[in-house]
Amino acid sequence: MKLKTSYFNMSVLKKDITRFAPLWGLYTVFMLLFLLLLQDTSPAGFASGADDIMIGMGILNMSYAWLAASVLFSDLFKARLCGALHAMPVRREGWFFAHVTAGMLFCLIPNALGAVLSASILGQYAYLAYIWLGLMLLEYICFFGIACFSIQCAGSGFGACAVYVIINFLPLLLIWLAKSFYEPVLFGVTVRSEALSRFSPVVGFTSHHYVDVKYVMATAVFNGFDADGWRYLLFAALAGLALMTAAVFMYRKRHLESAGDMIAFRPAAPVFLVLYALCVGAALYIFASVIESDLETFFLLTGLAIGWLTGQMLLEKRLKVFRPRILIGFGIFVFIFYLSVTLVWLDPFGITRYVPQPEQVKQVQVSPYTSDYYYNRTSAVVTDPAQVEKLTQIHRDLSRKRGENPDNMVLRLRYTLKNGRQVERTYYLDSSSEYGQWLKTVYSSPETVLGSGDLNALKQSIRFAEVYKYNEK
Numbered sequence: 001m002k003l004k005t006s007y008f009n010m011s012v013l014k015k016d017i018t019r020f021a022p023l024w025g026l027y028t029v030f031m032l033l034f035l036l037l038l039q040d041t042s043p044a045g046f047a048s049g050a051d052d053i054m055i056g057m058g059i060l061n062m063s064y065a066w067l068a069a070s071v072l073f074s075d076l077f078k079a080r081l082c083g084a085l086h087a088m089p090v091r092r093e094g095w096f097f098a099h100v101t102a103g104m105l106f107c108l109i110p111n112a113l114g115a116v117l118s119a120s121i122l123g124q125y126a127y128l129a130y131i132w133l134g135l136m137l138l139e140y141i142c143f144f145g146i147a148c149f150s151i152q153c154a155g156s157g158f159g160a161c162a163v164y165v166i167i168n169f170l171p172l173l174l175i176w177l178a179k180s181f182y183e184p185v186l187f188g189v190t191v192r193s194e195a196l197s198r199f200s201p202v203v204g205f206t207s208h209h210y211v212d213v214k215y216v217m218a219t220a221v222f223n224g225f226d227a228d229g230w231r232y233l234l235f236a237a238l239a240g241l242a243l244m245t246a247a248v249f250m251y252r253k254r255h256l257e258s259a260g261d262m263i264a265f266r267p268a269a270p271v272f273l274v275l276y277a278l279c280v281g282a283a284l285y286i287f288a289s290v291i292e293s294d295l296e297t298f299f300l301l302t303g304l305a306i307g308w309l310t311g312q313m314l315l316e317k318r319l320k321v322f323r324p325r326i327l328i329g330f331g332i333f334v335f336i337f338y339l340s341v342t343l344v345w346l347d348p349f350g351i352t353r354y355v356p357q358p359e360q361v362k363q364v365q366v367s368p369y370t371s372d373y374y375y376n377r378t379s380a381v382v383t384d385p386a387q388v389e390k391l392t393q394i395h396r397d398l399s400r401k402r403g404e405n406p407d408n409m410v411l412r413l414r415y416t417l418k419n420g421r422q423v424e425r426t427y428y429l430d431s432s433s434e435y436g437q438w439l440k441t442v443y444s445s446p447e448t449v450l451g452s453g454d455l456n457a458l459k460q461s462i463r464f465a466e467v468y469k470y471n472e473k
Contacts (some may be wrong), residue, residue: 009094016102021069028110042125044219050128051211054135059207065143072099073151092251107140127353127427138237142201145240152250155261166275176282185345187352188425228378262314273311280307354417355396358389366415368443380442394435398427405422409436
């Protein structure tokens with residue numbers, strides 16, 4: 001009776017640890033070999049590279065968390081094994097929490113051992129090893145939660161892997177769609193993708209810093225933590241725990257007969273089909289862009305068709321999917337996609353026509369470059385009311401010339417309004433026009449030529465040149 005009511009089963013946990021010992025054992029060996037390679041590095045040198053090592057761990061955790069979860073829940077993908085195991089007097093929660101505990105131990109034990117050995121190498125910088133251990137655990141919780149959720153969504157290993165990849169990289173797919181199809185028809189508007197890309201865990205983990213350690217005079221100086229990096233890490237771990245909780249409820253409602261199916265919950269099948277088709281279409285579209293083909297639209301449509309049909313084959317587990325209902329569904333999918341692009345081009349909400357009122361503007365950052373690299377270094381900040389009014393006038397006139405692309409001068413504006421809101425637009429105009437001549441005076445200002453905020457850096461470079469007596473030959 002105890003087995004029927006328990007939410008945790010120790011026998012299942014012990015079996016997981018021994019059965020899948022090769023996986024976490026191999027991971028432990030890999031960790032030890034990695035540390036052996038670092039033995040010749042001085043403690044200070046090792047410590048100074050701690051942040052780079054922490055940043056690189058995101059990719060490793062994404063792969064290892066998936067492997068751990070997929071082997072632990074592999075019985076859900078085989079109909080006979082799934083039926084036999086779940087006929088035992090063990091609650092589904094007992095199976096789930098035992099597997100999750102084993103999965104966490106698969107991460108904790110190897111990394112704790114690695115942290116202890118790293119501490120012996122680091123010497124007085126041993127605390128960095130335990131900071132690294134905390135980071136590894138938080139990242140792993142995020143990815144392991146996504147993996148558990150993906151497995152409960154699918155009925156096969158391939159399906160679970162596909163869902164896992166889609167969840168991790170869905171923000172990048174949406175950014176690609178926005179940049180490739182919607183931004184070109186939003187005249188002057190630049191789609192800001194930085195915030196959305198952080199919803200992809202692997203991008204977020206590898207784009208943040210965690211500790212500030214400088215190598216100064218053969219000594220590592222610890223300057224503290226990066227608050228943004230650790231804040232993101234904590235939110236990601238909480239998201240992983242939330243997905244684990246959702247996975248528990250999905251497991252309770254899961255039909256064991258779905259073992260072997262692509263998607264375990266049939267209502268989610270259309271969502272998977274659309275996202276899968278978009279992924280295949282994106283892959284072929286990007287391939288056409290890389291080889292510089294003029295047939296990008298053809299490759300996109302071909303990819304969408306291949307993705308739609310192969311996705312339907314995976315869902316139905318048969319090849320005969322060339323039926324009128326399936327083809328009509330694909331036609332509706334493509335029609336809705338291009339209809340959305342057309343609606344954005346029509347701009348019913350007036351996004352491309354919006355121009356801030358001069359009295360609402362606090363400042364305008366102006367740059368002659370489209371690249372963020374140059375924009376952040378070579379831009380002028382305009383606060384004079386007369387110049388602000390002139391810029392809004394230019395902006396208003398250019399926004400009416402939709403479809404015209406005069407080619408030889410760039411005007412990139414970033415308004416900061418008095419209420420804190422920012423508005424950004426990019427246009428091209430003729431340098432010989434009246435507006436082009438006026439903008440040349442703005443672009444010739446010292447802060448635009450040398451880069452705003454870079455005057456001190458320029459002076460420092462001059463001092464270095466004087467100290468080292470550098471002469472270009």
